[in-house]
Amino acid sequence: MAAKVPSVKLNTGASMPILGLGTWLSKDGEGTQAIKDAIDVGYRHIDGAYFYLNEEEIGAGIKAKIDEGVVKREELFVVDKLWNTFHRRDLVVPMLKKTLAQLGLSYIDLYLMHWPTSYKEGDDFLPKDKDGKVIPGTDSILDTWRAMEECVRLGLAKAIGVSNFNREQIETLLTNGTTVPACNQVESHPYLTQTKLIEYCKSKGIVVVAYSPLGSPAGNWNTRNVAPLLENETIRKIAEKYKKSVGQILIKFQVQRGIVCIPKSSNKDRIKSNFDIFDFEMSPEDMSTLTGLDCNLRYVEMGIDVDHPDYPFRAEF
Numbered sequence: 001m002a003a004k005v006p007s008v009k010l011n012t013g014a015s016m017p018i019l020g021l022g023t024w025l026s027k028d029g030e031g032t033q034a035i036k037d038a039i040d041v042g043y044r045h046i047d048g049a050y051f052y053l054n055e056e057e058i059g060a061g062i063k064a065k066i067d068e069g070v071v072k073r074e075e076l077f078v079v080d081k082l083w084n085t086f087h088r089r090d091l092v093v094p095m096l097k098k099t100l101a102q103l104g105l106s107y108i109d110l111y112l113m114h115w116p117t118s119y120k121e122g123d124d125f126l127p128k129d130k131d132g133k134v135i136p137g138t139d140s141i142l143d144t145w146r147a148m149e150e151c152v153r154l155g156l157a158k159a160i161g162v163s164n165f166n167r168e169q170i171e172t173l174l175t176n177g178t179t180v181p182a183c184n185q186v187e188s189h190p191y192l193t194q195t196k197l198i199e200y201c202k203s204k205g206i207v208v209v210a211y212s213p214l215g216s217p218a219g220n221w222n223t224r225n226v227a228p229l230l231e232n233e234t235i236r237k238i239a240e241k242y243k244k245s246v247g248q249i250l251i252k253f254q255v256q257r258g259i260v261c262i263p264k265s266s267n268k269d270r271i272k273s274n275f276d277i278f279d280f281e282m283s284p285e286d287m288s289t290l291t292g293l294d295c296n297l298r299y300v301e302m303g304i305d306v307d308h309p310d311y312p313f314r315a316e317f
């Protein structure tokens, strides 16, 4: 029998499993198997996005496990995200309907605005001008949020939230919207602990979800000559102490501080070991050592957005 994963409560009252499976860069053909392996191990939370171009594969994995009787739809927590080229208010509900059709689901548990930055609508996911700068869309964060609220009213999404939003952008929604975002999904790991943003979100009843918790090693990111997280000597020593892998320590770091964590893997052994983090606790000193590694290193900087008026990472948090 699969292990049961602890949950956090959303402001809607729903429970969200604290550990989920990331699916970005699940390569062709791997996505379905990864979902099946993850559900067998006990994962009940799946993080997807239209931008990842693998919703059909994810949906096939979910359907296979429901058909086998391993899991019921209502036992799963499926998250998906609205891409930036679909922020125009009339595009949001049709986009979610398209996502649901690709996933083969009638509702999503949590639908997120993937980024605060709207892009010009069209077939190009990253529309750029002649200088290589992204072309912004017309609608404001608030316009898009109101259309996200409509997704809940229509029963297409049980909850809505945001991703990559800074404090001020969340404030805009709190002041002018009617729904408090259920979560803010942001990059986090010991090099980018997000302590201030987490404190702020908690004070507003917004759950924080940590993406790229292992430092997103598949990405070709700016590393500022800092050792990749998975090779960090300090973390390796902590891992040795608890007889765990560095990956398990990085995941446990988030879960132990109450942050939802969504490591991606398409490898059966790593899917399993990333889930095997509920049988130990780190000491407060080791948790502080990990927090002390913060050097404000953001891997997913979204460089093409730096001139966008809603680029979120100019603010301190």
Ligand SMILES: NC(=O)C1=CN([C@@H]2O[C@H](COP(=O)(O)OP(=O)(O)OC[C@H]3O[C@@H](n4cnc5c(N)ncnc54)[C@H](OP(=O)(O)O)[C@@H]3O)[C@@H](O)[C@H]2O)C=CC1
Pocket: 021, 022, 023, 024, 025, 047, 048, 114, 163, 164, 185, 186, 210, 211, 212, 213, 214, 215, 216, 217, 218, 230, 245, 247, 248, 262, 263, 264, 265, 266, 267, 270, 273, 274, 300
């Ligand atoms: N909202 C947003 O803007 C963003 C959201 N995300 C979400 O967060 C998820 C996780 O972030 P992601 O950027 O994928 O990066 P992660 O930090 O989760 O790292 C994933 C990479 O690490 C490898 N890996 C997995 N487990 C281990 C392990 N135990 N030891 C060593 N290597 C391991 C994986 O390879 P393998 O598959 O071979 O195991 C994969 O290449 C995404 O998949 C996506 O769902 C990510 C980025 C932005």
Ligand SMILES: O=C1CO[C@H](CO)[C@@H](O)[C@@H]1O
Pocket: 024, 049, 051, 114, 300, 302
């Ligand atoms: O989820 C994501 C995966 O990484 C991308 C960067 O190339 C991001 O745009 C996106 O937010």
